[in-house]
Amino acid sequence: MKPVKSLVLAAPLALAALAPVSAGAQEFSKELIEKGRYLATASDCVACHTNHHGGKPMAGGLPMASPVGTIMSTNITPSKEFGIGTYSETQFADAVRKGIRGDGANLYPAMPYVSYSNMTDEDIHALYAYFMQGVQPVEEKAPETSLPFPMNIRASMMGWNMLFRPSEMHKDDPAQSAEWNRGKYLAEGAAHCSTCHTPRGVFMQEQKDVNLTGGQIGPWYAPDITNDKVHGIGSWTQEDLVTYLKTGRLDHRAQAAGSMAEAISYSFQHLTDADLNAIATYVRSVSNPNAAQASAPTRFDQGKPANELAAYRGKPYADGIKGDHAGSALYTANCASCHGVSAQGTADGYYPSLFHNAATAGDNATNIIAAILYGVDRHTKDGHVFMPPFGDQPNTVNALTNVEVASLSNYILKDYGNAKLTVTPEDVQVIRDGGPSSQLVLFARIGMGVGAGVAVIVLGAAVWLLRRKRSRAQVAA
Numbered sequence: 359m360k361p362v363k364s365l366v367l368a369a370p371l372a373l374a375a376l377a378p379v380s381a382g383a384q385e386f387s388k389e390l391i392e393k394g395r396y397l398a399t400a401s402d403c404v405a406c407h408t409n410h411h412g413g414k415p416m417a418g419g420l421p422m423a424s425p426v427g428t429i430m431s432t433n434i435t436p437s438k439e440f441g442i443g444t445y446s447e448t449q450f451a452d453a454v455r456k457g458i459r460g461d462g463a464n465l466y467p468a469m470p471y472v473s474y475s476n477m478t479d480e481d482i483h484a485l486y487a488y489f490m491q492g493v494q495p496v497e498e499k500a501p502e503t504s505l506p507f508p509m510n511i512r513a514s515m516m517g518w519n520m521l522f523r524p525s526e527m528h529k530d531d532p533a534q535s536a537e538w539n540r541g542k543y544l545a546e547g548a549a550h551c552s553t554c555h556t557p558r559g560v561f562m563q564e565q566k567d568v569n570l571t572g573g574q575i576g577p578w579y580a581p582d583i584t585n586d587k588v589h590g591i592g593s594w595t596q597e598d599l600v601t602y603l604k605t606g607r608l609d610h611r612a613q614a615a616g617s618m619a620e621a622i623s624y625s626f627q628h629l630t631d632a633d634l635n636a637i638a639t640y641v642r643s644v645s646n647p648n649a650a651q652a653s654a655p656t657r658f659d660q661g662k663p664a665n666e667l668a669a670y671r672g673k674p675y676a677d678g679i680k681g682d683h684a685g686s687a688l689y690t691a692n693c694a695s696c697h698g699v700s701a702q703g704t705a706d707g708y709y710p711s712l713f714h715n716a717a718t719a720g721d722n723a724t725n726i727i728a729a730i731l732y733g734v735d736r737h738t739k740d741g742h743v744f745m746p747p748f749g750d751q752p753n754t755v756n757a758l759t760n761v762e763v764a765s766l767s768n769y770i771l772k773d774y775g776n777a778k779l780t781v782t783p784e785d786v787q788v789i790r791d792g793g794p795s796s797q798l799v800l801f802a803r804i805g806m807g808v809g810a811g812v813a814v815i816v817l818g819a820a821v822w823l824l825r826r827k828r829s830r831a832q833v834a835a
C-alpha cells in the first residue's frame with residue numbers, strides 16, 4: 359500500500375478512536391464484519407478463547423498450561439458485564455497488539471499479542487467490528503487466572519514488554535513480491551507460526567535470529583520448518599506445504615497432531631488458497647542460520663518396514679512382554695491393527711506408515727511419545743482423523759505405563775525412525791506432565807525479576823533525560 363493512502367485511512371481511524379463512541383452506537387457494514395470474521399479465523403482467536411469441553415464460542419475459560427502456571431483465557435464476546443462489550447476500538451487494539459487490558463493491566467503473553475503486534479489498523483478495525491457485532495454475547499463469567507508470586511503481579515510484564523514486544527507494525531518489503539509480503543504478514547502475525555515453531559530464550563521470548571527452527575510447545579515439539587534441506591522442510595514443494603496446512607497430512611511424510619492439529623482444524627484449513635500459498639511462499643524463504651550439510655537423510659525418509667516379533671515366536675507371551683521383545687510385542691498388541699504388522703500403514707494413507715514419518719525420525723523423541731500418550735484428533739473438510747490415546751486421558755481404552763511407552767518408543771525408533779535416540783521412562787513422565795517446564799519456571803521468575811529491574815532502569819533514564827531536557831530549555835530561555 360502507498361504511504362499516502364494509509365495516512366488518509368489512518369486519520370479518520372484515529373479520530374474515531376478518540377471519540378468516546380461505544381461500538382453499540384456504530385453500525386458496521388456486513389462486509390467489514392465478514393472481513394473481521396475471516397481475520398479472527400486466521401488468528402485462531404476461538405481456539406484459545408473457548409473451553410472445548412462444552413463452553414460457548416469466545417466465552418473463555420480454557421485453561422492454558424504455561425511454564426509459569428495455568429493461565430485462563432477470558433470472555434471476549436461483546437457482553438458488557440462479562441466480556442469486552444464496553445471496550446472502545448483503542449482499548450481493543452491495545453489488548454490485541456500491545457497486551458494491555460481495557461482496565462490498563464498487562465496481559466500475559468499466553469495471549470499472542472507479540473505476534474498480533476504487526477496487524478494493520480485496517481485489520482484491527484475489521485476485527486473490532488466482528489467482535490462487537492458478529493459474535494454472540496455470552497453472559498457468563500470466565501474463571502480467573504491465579505498465578506504464583508511473582509507472576510501474579512501483572513505490572514511485572516511491563517519490563518518484559520519493554521524488552522521483547524515488537525513496536526513496529528508490518529511494512530511491505532518493496533524488494534519482495536506482493537505474495538511474499540502477504541505471507542509474511544500472515545505467518546508472522548495472525549497465523550503466528552513462530553509462537554510454536556521458534557525456540558524460546560531464557561526469558562520465554564521468541565529467538566527471532568533462529569526463526570522457525572523448532573520449539574517445544576507443551577507436550578509436543580513443533581519441528582524446524584525453515585527451508586533447510588536436512589533439518590527443515592526444504593525437501594517439500596510449495597504444494598506439499600499448502601496441502602499439509604489445509605488437511606494436516608502429507609502422505610509418507612507428516613501428520614498433524616496436538617496443537618498443530620488444533621491450528622489446522624480451527625484456522626488454517628479455512629484460509630483461502632491464495633493466503634495459504636502466500637504463507638507457503640514466505641515460510642519457504644526462511645532459512646536456518648545453522649544449516650546442515652545438504653546430504654544427510656531427513657526425518658521424512660528414514661526407517662523401513664520391519665517386524666521383530668517373528669524372532670521370538672514359540673516363546674511364552676509373558677517372556678516377550680518383559681524381555682527383549684517387549685517393544686515388538688507391545689507394538690503387535692496395540693498398534694499393528696491400524697499401522698500394520700510391519701508398520702507399513704494402509705494403502706490409502708489413512709493409517710500412516712511409521713517409517714518415513716516425521717514423528718518417528720525427528721531430532722528428538724518428543725512427538726513419538728506424545729503421539730502414543732495423547733493420540734491424534736483432527737477435524738477437517740476431509741473428515742475426522744482419530745488415533746486413540748494410550749496415556750491416562752479420559753477416553754483411553756488401554757493405558758500404557760511409562761516403562762511400556764519407553765520400550766515401545768525405543769522399538770519404533772530403532773526399526774522405523776531415528777535409531778540414535780533412546781527414550782527412558784523418565785522422559786515419558788515429562789511428556790505425561792505436559793512437557794518440560796520446571797527449569798523454565800525458574801528462568802521465568804528470574805526473567806520477570808530482571809525485566810522489572812530493567813523497567814526501573816529505563817524509567818529512571820527517562821526521568822533523567824526529561825530533567826536534562828528541561829534544564830537545557832531553562833538555559834536556552
Ligand code: HEC
Pocket residue numbers: 397398401402403404405406407422429430431432433434441442450453454459460464465466467468469470474485503
Ligand atoms: C494462544 C491463545 C490465544 C489466542 C490465539 C488469542 N488469545 Fe486473546 N487471550 C488469551 C489469554 C490466555 C488471555 C488472558 C491473558 C491474561 O489474563 O493475562 C487473552 C486475553 C484477551 C483479551 C483481554 C480480554 C479481557 O480480559 O479484558 C482480548 C481482548 C483478547 N484476548 C482478544 C483476542 C483476539 C481478538 C484474538 C484473535 C485475534 C485472540 N485474543 C487470540 C489467549 C489467546
Ligand code: HEC
Pocket residue numbers: 545549550551552553554555575578579580581583591599602603611612613614615616617618619621637641657716717725
Ligand atoms: C499452536 C502451535 C503451532 C502453530 C501456531 C503452528 N504450528 Fe506447525 N506444528 C506444531 C506442532 C506441535 C507440530 C508437530 C505436529 C505433529 O508432528 O503431530 C507442527 C508441525 C508442522 C509441520 C510439519 C513438520 C513436520 O516435520 O512434521 C509444518 C510444515 C508446520 N507445522 C507448519 C506451520 C506453519 C506454516 C504455521 C503457521 C502458518 C504453523 N505450523 C503454526 C505447532 C504449531
Ligand code: HEC
Pocket residue numbers: 606607612613614615689692693694695696697708709710712715716717718725726729730734743744745746748766770
Ligand atoms: C485405531 C487406529 C490406531 C491405533 C490402534 C494406533 N494408531 Fe497411530 N495413528 C492412527 C491415525 C488415524 C493417525 C493419524 C493419521 C493422520 O494424521 O492423518 C495415527 C498417527 C500416528 C503417529 C504420527 C503422529 C504424528 O504426530 O505425526 C504415530 C507416531 C503413531 N500413530 C503411532 C502409534 C503407535 C505407537 C500405536 C500403538 C501404541 C498406534 N499409533 C496405534 C491410528 C491408530
